[in-house]
Amino acid sequence: MGEDVTQVLHPSVTEVVLSCRELTTRQINGRLRELPEGSVVRITEARGTHNLAVGLRHRLDITIEGNAGYYTAGLSDGPDVTVEGSVGWGLAENLMRGVVRVRGNASESAAATAHGGTVIVHGDASSRAGISLKGGTLAVAGDVGHMSGFMAQAGTILVGGDAGHALGDSLYETVIYVGGKVRSLGSDSRVEDLTEADVRRVRGILDIAGRDAGFDHVDPENITRVASAKQLYNFDALKDQRY
Amino acid sequence: MCGIVGIHLKDPSLEPRLGEFLVPMIEDLTGRGPDSAGLALYDRSVPDGSLRWSLRGPDTGCDWSAVATRLGEDIGQPADIKVTADACLLTVKAPAEQVRARLGEIAPQITVVGVGESMTMYKDVGTARQVCDRYGIELAGGYQGVGHTRMATESAVTTRHSHPFSPAPDLALVHNGSFSNHATIRRRLEDRGVGFETDNDSEVAARYIGDRLDLGDSLDDAMRMVLKEFDGFFTLLVASRDEFAVMRDAFACKPLVVAETDAYVAVASEYHALATLPGIDGARVFEPQPEEVHSWVKT
Numbered sequence: 416m417g418e419d420v421t422q423v424l425h426p427s428v429t430e431v432v433l434s435c436r437e438l439t440t441r442q443i444n445g446r447l448r449e450l451p452e453g454s455v456v457r458i459t460e461a462r463g464t465h466n467l468a469v470g471l472r473h474r475l476d477i478t479i480e481g482n483a484g485y486y487t488a489g490l491s492d493g494p495d496v497t498v499e500g501s502v503g504w505g506l507a508e509n510l511m512r513g514v515v516r517v518r519g520n521a522s523e524s525a526a527a528t529a530h531g532g533t534v535i536v537h538g539d540a541s542s543r544a545g546i547s548l549k550g551g552t553l554a555v556a557g558d559v560g561h562m563s564g565f566m567a568q569a570g571t572i573l574v575g576g577d578a579g580h581a582l583g584d585s586l587y588e589t590v591i592y593v594g595g596k597v598r599s600l601g602s603d604s605r606v607e608d609l610t611e612a613d614v615r616r617v618r619g620i621l622d623i624a625g626r627d628a629g630f631d632h633v634d635p636e637n638i639t640r641v642a643s644a645k646q647l648y649n650f651d652a653l654k655d656q657r658y
Numbered sequence: 659m660c661g662i663v664g665i666h667l668k669d670p671s672l673e674p675r676l677g678e679f680l681v682p683m684i685e686d687l688t689g690r691g692p693d694s695a696g697l698a699l700y701d702r703s704v705p706d707g708s709l710r711w712s713l714r715g716p717d718t719g720c721d722w723s724a725v726a727t728r729l730g731e732d733i734g735q736p737a738d739i740k741v742t743a744d745a746c747l748l749t750v751k752a753p754a755e756q757v758r759a760r761l762g763e764i765a766p767q768i769t770v771v772g773v774g775e776s777m778t779m780y781k782d783v784g785t786a787r788q789v790c791d792r793y794g795i796e797l798a799g800g801y802q803g804v805g806h807t808r809m810a811t812e813s814a815v816t817t818r819h820s821h822p823f824s825p826a827p828d829l830a831l832v833h834n835g836s837f838s839n840h841a842t843i844r845r846r847l848e849d850r851g852v853g854f855e856t857d858n859d860s861e862v863a864a865r866y867i868g869d870r871l872d873l874g875d876s877l878d879d880a881m882r883m884v885l886k887e888f889d890g891f892f893t894l895l896v897a898s899r900d901e902f903a904v905m906r907d908a909f910a911c912k913p914l915v916v917a918e919t920d921a922y923v924a925v926a927s928e929y930h931a932l933a934t935l936p937g938i939d940g941a942r943v944f945e946p947q948p949e950e951v952h953s954w955v956k957t
Contacts, residue, residue, distance in 0.1 A: 462933035463928065464930060
């Protein structure tokens with residue numbers, strides 16, 4: 416196991432460098448877990464490695480160089496993670512807290528089941544983006560693929576570009592905003608009128624995403640709001656059942 | 659699970675390095691398919707008019723020289739052989755049906771893995787590393803290749819059940835996923851006289867595409883017909899002598915990443931299998947859209 420490389424960023428801040436070429440994923444996640452609150456970390460040579468920066472419960476500032484693999488920054492409750500590349504399936508799955516930013520594209524199921532935190536994708540996200548979202552925010556500057564927002568229960572999805580087929584199928588309380596075109600709506604989702612509250616909500620997300628995130632083309636006052644039509648909306652599977 | 663890899667070289671100067679590119683790619687996906695592995699490689703070394711047969715002998719061994727001599731005498735053409743472990747590449751200038759029939763009589767213990775003007779095919783039980791080492795894949799040259807690592811879910815773990823499947827000369831199919839209506843389509847094809855070697859669901863897709871090509875479809879059209887006829891999850895990679903094509907099912911349930919540069923098109927189930935390729939940092943990397951055939955034709 417190689418020693419951590421540290422470099423001085425500022426007299427009071429040092430950056431810990433962890434290389435995927437030298438360390439196993441288990442070792443990297445173990446090192447991250449042991450680092451003190453507030454540490455600044457750079458993960459290098461990612462080359463599509465799965466499960467980087469997962470299951471962390473304290474505040475860290477993590478940057479991943481290059482393209483990362485599946486489940487990047489998943490199951491986390493605290494760190495801010497920036498990927499300077501693209502990521503595979505299941506970005507920030509079940510995120511509880513923290514800002515996860517991807518400067519490239521995200522593959523399928525980005526922010527799946529996220530309970531909290533903010534997931535920002537500067538490029539496109541693939542199919543099933545925000546599937547079963549439970550409270551977090553997913554903001555994608557580009558397009559999202561088919562079945563995005565499927566069965567999403569709470570939280571917000573902002574799509575700067577176009578949405579694929581069956582957007583928001585079987586939606587619950589999540590609201591989806593789309594800057595571009597919607598290829599088709601899923602079962603039980605519908606387009607609703609935009610309110611002042613919606614405009615404020617979108618502005619708030621854009622503020623968090625920042626000016627370099629690729630949302631320049633999004634006009635919060637001219638955006639499509641998609642929400643549940645509440646015809647299939649039923650949390651209690653046993654309600655009104657006869658046996 | 660299962661893993662798929664493939665590379666189609668646009669830059670001819672890279673052709674001597676085909677095996678060198680493919681071996682790390684397929685080995686990287688061992689985790690998606692640890693029980694068997696196979697590859698189809700395409701090159702231009704077969705003399706015009708000849709066919710090269712990818713053969714596999716029984717575990718008890720095979721006197722390949724005797725088989726080649728006897729075959730050559732029977733059909734009046736010399737048969738050239740190259741033996742690696744239990745595999746033999748036999749090149750002979752004679753119609754496929756004639757050679758297949760003679761081989762069946764001379765050496766019924768031999769399995770025909772594939773045949774073609776350009777394709778060689780190796781597959782076996784074991785990890786990708788074991789299979790590549792056994793057949794010396796790293797040293798192989800050529801202009802394209804496809805590979806598969808198998809985690810069997812629908813049928814037995816044997817060499818015959820492993821991928822690629824070759825339903826026609828120079829045609830190779832690898833599949834990640836599973837088909838739920840394969841038995842229905844198999845019965846229909848059998849009624850039309852199409853033969854099968856295994857009960858593997860992927861073989862049904864391969865034979866179906868082979869049948870569509872026989873009926874006059876282009877490879878792209880034959881693959882689109884799979885979308886209409888088959889129910890299930892699939893990412894398919896199909897290579898022919900001139901073409902290299904991928905397609906995902908309507909739900910895109912199984913992954914695939916494509917990396918394209920001026921020098922090559924490479925595909926893999928997961929990005930990290932592509933990460934060792936030269937120039938990957940400058941490649942256009944994308945996922946094929948569901949229900950779209952992406953194909954590249956050798957010029």
